[in-house]
Amino acid sequence: MELIALFGTFAVLLVLGVPVAFALGAAAFACAFAMGLPPTVVIQRISSGMNVFSLLAIPCFIYAGELMLQGKIADKLINFAVAGIGHLRGGLGLVNVAASIMFGGISGSAVADVSALGSVLVPKMREQGYHSDYAVNVTISSATIGLIIPPSHNLILFSIATGGGVSVASLFLAGIVPGLLVGLCLMAVTYAIAVRRKYPAGTFPGWMPLLVAFVVAIPGLITAVIIVVGVRFGFFTATEASGIAALYALLITIFVYRSLSFDAFVLATVNAVKTTAMVLLIIGAAMAFGWMMAANRVPLMLSELLTGLSDNKYVILLTINVILLFLGTFMDMAPLIVITTPIFLPVAAELGMDPVQFGIVLIMNLGLGLITPPVGTVLFVGCAVGKIKVEEPLKTIWPFYAAHLVALMLVTYVPAIAMTLVDWLG
Numbered sequence: 001m002e003l004i005a006l007f008g009t010f011a012v013l014l015v016l017g018v019p020v021a022f023a024l025g026a027a028a029f030a031c032a033f034a035m036g037l038p039p040t041v042v043i044q045r046i047s048s049g050m051n052v053f054s055l056l057a058i059p060c061f062i063y064a065g066e067l068m069l070q071g072k073i074a075d076k077l078i079n080f081a082v083a084g085i086g087h088l089r090g091g092l093g094l095v096n097v098a099a100s101i102m103f104g105g106i107s108g109s110a111v112a113d114v115s116a117l118g119s120v121l122v123p124k125m126r127e128q129g130y131h132s133d134y135a136v137n138v139t140i141s142s143a144t145i146g147l148i149i150p151p152s153h154n155l156i157l158f159s160i161a162t163g164g165g166v167s168v169a170s171l172f173l174a175g176i177v178p179g180l181l182v183g184l185c186l187m188a189v190t191y192a193i194a195v196r197r198k199y200p201a202g203t204f205p206g207w208m209p210l211l212v213a214f215v216v217a218i219p220g221l222i223t224a225v226i227i228v229v230g231v232r233f234g235f236f237t238a239t240e241a242s243g244i245a246a247l248y249a250l251l252i253t254i255f256v257y258r259s260l261s262f263d264a265f266v267l268a269t270v271n272a273v274k275t276t277a278m279v280l281l282i283i284g285a286a287m288a289f290g291w292m293m294a295a296n297r298v299p300l301m302l303s304e305l306l307t308g309l310s311d312n313k314y315v316i317l318l319t320i321n322v323i324l325l326f327l328g329t330f331m332d333m334a335p336l337i338v339i340t341t342p343i344f345l346p347v348a349a350e351l352g353m354d355p356v357q358f359g360i361v362l363i364m365n366l367g368l369g370l371i372t373p374p375v376g377t378v379l380f381v382g383c384a385v386g387k388i389k390v391e392e393p394l395k396t397i398w399p400f401y402a403a404h405l406v407a408l409m410l411v412t413y414v415p416a417i418a419m420t421l422v423d424w425l426g
Helices: 002-015 020-035 040-050 053-070 073-085 091-107 110-127 132-147 153-161 168-197 207-232 238-256 262-295 298-309 313-328 333-350 355-369 377-386 398-413 416-425
Strands: none
Touching: 002 020, 002 262, 020 040, 020 262, 020 333, 040 262, 053 073, 053 110, 053 153, 053 207, 053 238, 053 262, 073 091, 073 110, 073 207, 073 238, 091 110, 091 132, 091 168, 091 207, 110 132, 110 377, 132 168, 132 355, 132 377, 132 398, 153 168, 153 238, 153 333, 153 355, 168 207, 168 238, 168 355, 168 398, 168 416, 207 238, 262 298, 262 333, 298 313, 298 333, 313 333, 313 355, 313 398, 333 355, 355 398, 355 416, 398 416
């Protein structure tokens, strides 16, 4: 009865369109009543779930991303990418992916990536003869790269969900190569489609304009370097790094680029507060939901079920990937990280997968859900930016899904992709 109350309430509320945070909280209350526990237990779990010092990194990284979004850092990165690879066939599509890799390493947010890069590149791609579905597909599929390239607040959340047993510095290092791998896979698909559709090629501006564009982009690009190096070598913690990132973003947008107006500063602050409130409420409710699952031995039962399916670790890992991909299409990323980590991490560890590698695999899986209906947040934002109906890009997005899946399978079954930098520098 307890599990029926927990999962039944949650499923019904999701179908009715209730926001995920409230659905998770209501399901936790329903389960508490079924177990005969006082409702204060749920309130305490929600409060303690949000009252974690490491979570301070999340609002600061969100704020840093918003400041760089409103300060138009993306424009400098786009100019650098255009100067470097814009002359190739379908160059603007390749520029889109390259800019996502660079901006993802600054903002750590897929939605910020779509908003910042899409608003500039999608109209520009249309002007040069690219189809709208292609422009939106490239934009949204590459936006998820920022979820695994540091700094990523989702990796910090995964570290918290493990009970702090996985180092944020190791996760940051582990996300670099897989993020670049996703970018290369997407570039291959982007180029192939551009050739088939006969999209235009630009002209190479010369080495001096390329050098100038690079120098202009350096203050923005160096953000991720400061964070990763600082955390890895112990100059500051991940939480302190988030505050440094926010301060650095404020300083370079005001004094270096001079692109952050007072109105833009206020907008960035308000947006960061709203996003932080939403994310922390979801995390708190997910922590209460996860506690109810643990109290009813759900993680243990699911672990036993998975390990009983097959003796082949590759089959079990594939099953975990399929489950995560399916769940990612129906729920937001933050609650899924909190809920699924204690379920699947012990199974992956038993199979010999390093927890750091599993964290990257988890985020890659759930990131794909952000561009998949019915809950694909990034998909809907990209369509809004591109001013097209959701149905249009979905007809032609399959090659981009395939690129993501190829990268996901490689990271899952080839540990060195995620772990080499960790082993060298960890």
